[in-house]
Amino acid sequence: MAAHARRLCHIAFHVPAGQPLAQDLQRLFGFQPLAVREAGGWRQLALRSGDAIFLVNEGAGPGEPLYGLDPRHAVPSATNLCFDVDDASAAARALATRGCRVPVPPVNVRDAQGTATYAVVSSPAGNLSLTLLERAGYHGPFLPGFGPVSSKADSGWVSHVDHLTLACMPGSSPKLRRWFQDCLGFHHLPLNPGEDPELGLEVVVQSGHGGLRLTALQNPSGSVVPTLVLAESLPGATNRQDQVEQFLVRHRGPGLQHVGLYTPNIMEASEGMAVAGGRLLTPPKAYYQQPGKEGQILAAGFKPSLLARQGILLDGDKGKFLLQVFTKSLFAEDTFFLELIQRQGATGFGQDNIRALWQSMQEEAARGQKA
Structure with a gap:
């Protein structure tokens, strides 16, 4: 059985500290900050333009960034596609039975706005991994563990x-x-x-x-x-x-x-x-x-x-x-x-x-x- 994706939640990038990707997305391409998390050596900033969300993982903590996997890739890169699924645990099990590697087994995350469950699966496309996310029980602006960021209105360039x-x-x-x-x-x-x-x-x-x-x-x-x-x-x-x-x-x-x-x-x-x-x-x-x-x-x-x-x-x-x-x-x-x-x-x-x-x-x- 396939793990059917229902929606693209976000696209994640890994960059070293000080790399200007997050600033460039805002200054040059009209993206606006949505939510941020700073913990364990990572600064994770979600930026939005319309329904397109980019998650910039900046730094290199000793552990994995939330909702993803640190690929330790040689150059800054788009490293993860996060998809909404109905049941993250069941989807991870289904892919494991097909021989897929699941380096991050199902993890539950909770904050005052609700809960989410995710697992990370390796893909055969180079350093690209896939996050399977279940978040029907979450009602915050982005995902559990992230705090909201005040920003100006969306430019409206991208839907x-x-x-x-x-x-x-x-x-x-x-x-x-x-x-x-x-x-x-x-x-x-x-x-x-x-x-x-x-x-x-x-x-x-x-x-x-x-x-x-x-x-x-x-x-x-x-x-x-x-x-x-x-x-x-x-x-x-x-x-x-x-x-x-x-x-x-x-x-x-x-x-x-x-x-x-x-x-x-x-x-x-x-x-x-x-x-x-x-x-x-x-x-x-x-x-x-x-x-x-x-x-x-x-x-x-x-x-x-x-x-x-x-x-x-x-x-x-x-x-x-x-x-x-x-x-x-x-x-x-x-x-x-x-x-x-x-x-x-x-x-x-x-x-x-x-x-x-x-x-x-x-x-x-x-x-x-x-x-």
Whole structure:
């Protein structure tokens, strides 16, 4: 039996003391403090934007941080996905019977606002662990053990997490797909009609120079869990690393490469982040000069010059469109980044946009090598 996730509670990060992730999320990307806990050598700060919650675990205590696991990873990293489940103890037992490692068996936590139970399970996706959380009996602002933090009003830029993308080793997507299917109840979401789940969607970014394989997974209807995307590199005839290969090297293994944050107004969100100092990835100039691109943008109700100014990508047809913009890495190691996404009926991820992202990251890496 799978441990069915009902909702994504939060995404946890591990950073050393003094690393500016929490400050950057507030100052540059509109997140606001929600709750904090300081104990055992850890400072744990939960930040919210809409329904998207990031938990920044800062420090390195002798024990484990509450609701997670210290992976002792070599670089700052997104390390944990916390999912609401109906029964954390039963879910942990079910996964243990499937051979999953449960480094943190069920733990009960209580404060004046109620109780919660959680367990932490290791995943086959590098340093990423999964927390199974049962909190129906809790009525506080976040989780037991955390104190509330007063903050200003939410910026309103982001409403929820749209998707989570894992950078995977070449050839590992089928194994990871089966693990998330068998253990957490995910199932294959075709990005193309008739797509083979073993092959996923192959996006050739340049003839003879490799590309990306994307496999999308979703939870059963009725749950509020973001789409999970597995990304791996296709073999190519170039010595230059693509975005997934770069992540694997700099992150020192597979892991959570980026989080797609849904925004109802990508123009307002990207402009607000840019004004605040957030660094957005610039797509190649040729992207907006592609044949038919101007008409496509106009058909979606936007001005090409405004999208180009903000670096916003647009893909789609037949009245269904997708808009995306990507930040540069939130870490000095040039690994994890954020994506803003606005959907106008489109459900996929835009093959043309994937190629543009690949090319812009290649150009960004080349600029860094020249600096």
